[in-house]
Amino acid sequence: MRHIGAFSTQPVFNVASIRQIEKALFSFEGNSFTVMERAAQALFKHIVTKWPDAQHFVILAGAGNNGGDGLLLAVLLKQAGLQVLVLDCAHSPRSGDALRAFEAAQRAKVNVELFSIEQVCSAAVVVDGVLGIGARLPLREDLQCVVHWINQTKHKGAAVVAIDLPTGVDADTGYAQQCVEADLTISMVQLKIGNLLGRGGIAAGQLINDSLGSQSIMAEMSLAGGQLHWLDVRQFVKQKPCPRYLDSHKGSYGHVAVVGGDHGYGGAALMASEAASKTGAGTVALLTRWEHVTASLVRNPNVMAFDAQQEQVLSLGIRNHCVLVLGPGLGRARWGQQLFTQMMALSLPTVLDADGLFWLSQDSEVELPIGSVITPHLGEAARLLGWQIEQVNRSPIKAALLLARRYRCVVVLKGVTTLVVNERGDVYMAGKSEPVLSKGGSGDVLSGMLGATLAYYKDTLEAALMAVSWHNYAAGEMAVHKGVHCGQPYDVLDYLD
Ligand SMILES: NC(=O)C1=CN([C@@H]2O[C@H](COP(=O)(O)OP(=O)(O)OC[C@H]3O[C@@H](n4cnc5c(N)ncnc54)[C@H](OP(=O)(O)O)[C@@H]3O)[C@@H](O)[C@H]2O)[C@@H](O)CC1
Ligand SMILES: Nc1ncnc2c1ncn2[C@@H]1O[C@H](COP(=O)(O)OP(=O)(O)O)[C@@H](O)[C@H]1O
Ligand SMILES: [K+]
Incomplete structure (x- = not known):
């Protein structure tokens, strides 16, 4: 770490x-x-x-x-x-x-x-x-x-x-x-x-x-008032998101378990797990619907893919000291709700994204594990706060600070400029407009990247700043090389090296 x-x-x-x-x-x-x-x-x-x-x-x-x-x-x-x-x-x-x-x-x-x-x-x-x-x-x-x-x-x-x-x-x-x-x-x-x-x-x-x-x-x-910081994402690009070192083995870079992908949403979970792997996680597991397992194995044989409903999956896919990415394609049906409850009970540092945030908003009792990150966009932040989206749009810093204090976690409030905020009230603004990212799936890729950095860095805020910076920077590179229309959310991952 x-x-x-x-x-x-x-x-x-x-x-x-x-x-x-x-x-x-x-x-x-x-x-x-x-x-x-x-x-x-x-x-x-x-x-x-x-x-x-x-x-x-x-x-x-x-x-x-x-x-x-x-x-x-x-x-x-x-x-x-x-x-x-x-x-x-x-x-x-x-x-x-x-x-x-x-x-x-x-x-x-x-x-x-x-x-x-x-x-x-x-x-x-x-x-x-x-x-x-x-x-x-x-x-x-x-x-x-x-x-x-x-x-x-x-x-x-x-x-x-x-x-x-x-x-x-x-x-x-x-x-x-x-x-x-x-x-x-x-x-x-x-x-x-x-x-x-x-x-x-x-x-x-x-x-x-x-x-x-x-x-x-x-x-x-x-x-x-608290400290507000502008972060130029280019300065993090001098080092890789999870730099590798000579005296290392796969265990040195941590294990990420991505949980999600209900019927019809397998792509979100696949993209997140691919992102965790390409960002540098030592090992990655995907816990998903059985129907997505083959697709994942074909696309990413390096990712261990499990049917989340199998009894022994917890012991196979989830390890001690691992990081969870919970939410991409999790869905709002019973399957997703059960996984949400089951995963929260493990008390592992978690990146909570997408429908993971939906389930969070439905349960006022739930406490997030120490070292967790939530990654709402404006709409998801509004739901968690019980605000109108327009209110979050007008007061994004206030919204992010309230969420960080309420859930005692790091908040990544996603937007054209993304806010990264911690419980102490430090506020970082990072990223420039990259319209190539305005496509379904960009958030899933970011959550997988965050899983890898969370497994790597000691400090949750640093992990979030690194992933957000690289996601935005690599998108800019991808747009130049692939074009803003052709470039797909997962193509960002080809520009991390
Ligand atoms: N030595 C110096 O002083 C330095 C100054 N600096 C410069 O000063 C700027 C701040 O100046 P500022 O405080 O005078 O305010 P400013 O932005 O010009 O606006 C006030 C005027 O706008 C009007 N007004 C407001 N809203 C309105 C509306 N909706 N619709 C219509 N009118 C409206 C308002 O009208 P009133 O209130 O009279 O109705 C008033 O006349 C700062 O941004 C920087 O550029 C720096 O360079 C450093 C050195
Ligand atoms: N115009 C833009 N400029 C910079 N970043 C953007 C832009 N549009 C989207 N993004 C980024 O793309 C991601 C989109 O996330 P999200 O809305 O959750 O997508 P999805 O749920 O489809 O995966 C966020 O990280 C956001 O900051
Ligand atoms: K002006």
């Missing part, structure tokens, strides 16, 4: 914490306008680096400080001899730094016009400085028109840059109904949840964070 070793993450914050950091930064600098000027310089640098040939810029500026950043950027672009037009979207009067920025733009003779939906845009780069972390959602109707206009100009060929985060995204959750679809987002100060999760993560496009000097004050800050 091993540890992953050192790995780094980037801290992520909610709006309340960002406000605290901003406040400390402003007092450290002695002046908030200096920070806004620095924000504009950072925007200028990143934009001209990415689009060195662009000559013509349009900046949409709201009434708050997000618009202030945009107005000071306009001054810098104008001073660099580039063509810039500010479209003013403010419906309330400006004050503070935003007003100072507006006055600076006037002094620099930046061309400012009131935004109109009829405006024809021929700019190479459109900058969204409408709303940042001060946004209240849903958007007012006039701002919905602005968002629509920005997205239309993008479809006509302009590149779109979002200041801090795309307008329309909730900075605390990543939730959005209608939002700007950026090519590049330049986050200010520190990363926010909305830069990474849900629609926010997709709408950001390429994401850059510029700390604006806040790095130096972070160490001295004591922020309320």
